[in-house]
Amino acid sequence: MSQTKPSAWASLKTVASSRRLVSVALLSLSSGMPLGLVITAMPAWLDQNHIDIKTIGILGLAQAPWGFKFLWSPLMDRWRPAWLGFRRGWVLICQLLLTVLSVVLGLMADAPDVAAVAAITAAIAFTSASHDIAYDAYAIEVLPREEQAFAVSARGLLYKAGMLLAGNAAISLAPSLGWKATFYALGGIYLLLLPVTIFAPEPPEQPGRPQTLGEAVWQPFVGFLARPAVLQLIAFVLLFRLGDSLAGALVTPFLQQRGYDAVSVGVARGAVGLVATFVGTVAGGVVTARLGVGRSLWVGALAQALSNLGYVAIAVVDPSPGVMFAALAVEGGSSALASVGFGVLLMRLTDKRFSATQFALFTSLVGIARTFVGPPAGMLADALGWRDFFLLTVPVALPGMVLLHRFAPWGTDPKGLSGELESLPRGEPWPRTTVVASAVGSGVLAAAGSLVLSELLAAMKLMRGGKGLPFGADLQRLGLPESALGSMDFLSAVVFGVVFAVAVAAYLVARGRQAPAAKSG
Incomplete structure (x- = not known):
């Protein structure tokens, strides 16, 4: 006879008393605040200091670390800080760095230098992305299955609250407090969250963690x-x-x-x-x-x-x-x-x-x-x-x-x-030359396809405007890019090609030559 599930209200009261869930939820504030600061408050601050809109738009490129955090996440799977365990130690380091960076913003609040602001923005994005890597890993390791649904719900709400606090709320407070005090206050919030990190429960130790950097980079791909x-x-x-x-x-x-x-x-x-x-x-x-x-x-x-x-x-x-x-x-x-x-x-x-x-x-x-x-x-x-x-x-x-x-x-x-x-049982290994050749060939094709698609879309846009279809000229432009946009297209294609090549190599190594009956996916 199956047991009756507890009511939604009873389940909510049970998980709300969990230190694990409360810790995960509160730490999402320091996860959401940097994004609200970078995409909402800082553009308003720069605009009020008469930085032109084109420059503000270009500074948006400093947000790139959030999209590429998987590139250095293996380092955080491999190396353990000297205190607070694998995950909380990294979260604490990132919260301290975000406090310092908020104070630095406050110091330049009255006369922002574009180059310095770009560097600080990139540093905030990188530190925040690193915080997210460690925080997400902490949530995965510490939460039992019965708490995951409410934890995802709670962390989503408080992440949004963090974005609003450092974004819209900061813009509203700045006219009365000034941007210097506003940035200092945001740094103070990170400090208030330090006790949450320090006293949060430690996840169980996971057996089989990577012992070398090579394992930390390669095994997550191959295992998946x-x-x-x-x-x-x-x-x-x-x-x-x-x-x-x-x-x-x-x-x-x-x-x-x-x-x-x-x-x-x-x-x-x-x-x-x-x-x-x-x-x-x-x-x-x-x-x-x-x-x-x-x-x-x-x-x-x-x-x-x-x-x-x-x-x-x-x-x-x-x-x-x-x-x-x-x-x-x-x-x-x-x-x-x-x-x-x-x-x-x-x-x-x-x-x-x-x-x-x-x-x-x-x-x-x-x-x-x-x-x-x-x-x-x-x-x-x-x-x-x-x-x-x-x-x-x-x-x-x-x-x-x-x-x-x-x-x-x-x-x-x-x-x-x-x-x-x-x-799956691993099949007979592919020869190394086959893996390398397949990866390089796939990466080159992926990069070329990305370039062609990018330029085709740009050319079609011009064609709709009655300017013809300068597709060949656009491809030639990529060979010797004369603009930042062309360079960015080329760099993006190269990154995409490298990632695709690594994925192909990992897939071939992970699966090997599967026997026909063992093929899947």
């Missing part, structure tokens, strides 16, 4: 790629939120072109969106805890796909603030609900021996999918019109649902979605 159906799993991580990301890429210009003024758009995306995110995040925690990860993923997948129909309503009716507020509230709540189950899934996919590196890889995969929907979204909206574009985003969610059914049919727990799975 040796899992059954790994290619389908990667596709699922990339595609699960594709429809939602595609629809969200152009919301602000869409609303403006539909005739909504900046104030209404700001209220809809700010206050209404914040409340909807709060409600959706809490609901996601309850749904995941009560129904399990599998069912919550289905609820989230259906909700985030169907909620895009609200944008269709905005596209076909006369401008109405009520319609806009309702559509964005439903979409924001649905997206937040889906993110909780998906966040729990990513935690469970992670092998705790390499939690820093593997979770950074998973979040980077999600970020890649979100980043690369921008150009095709613009082209599709331009070709189809707003109504048909948003209608298209609904079936775009279907491939993710098909893969979800592969791993978690409705009513079942996810199969094959665990970091504790045994790897």
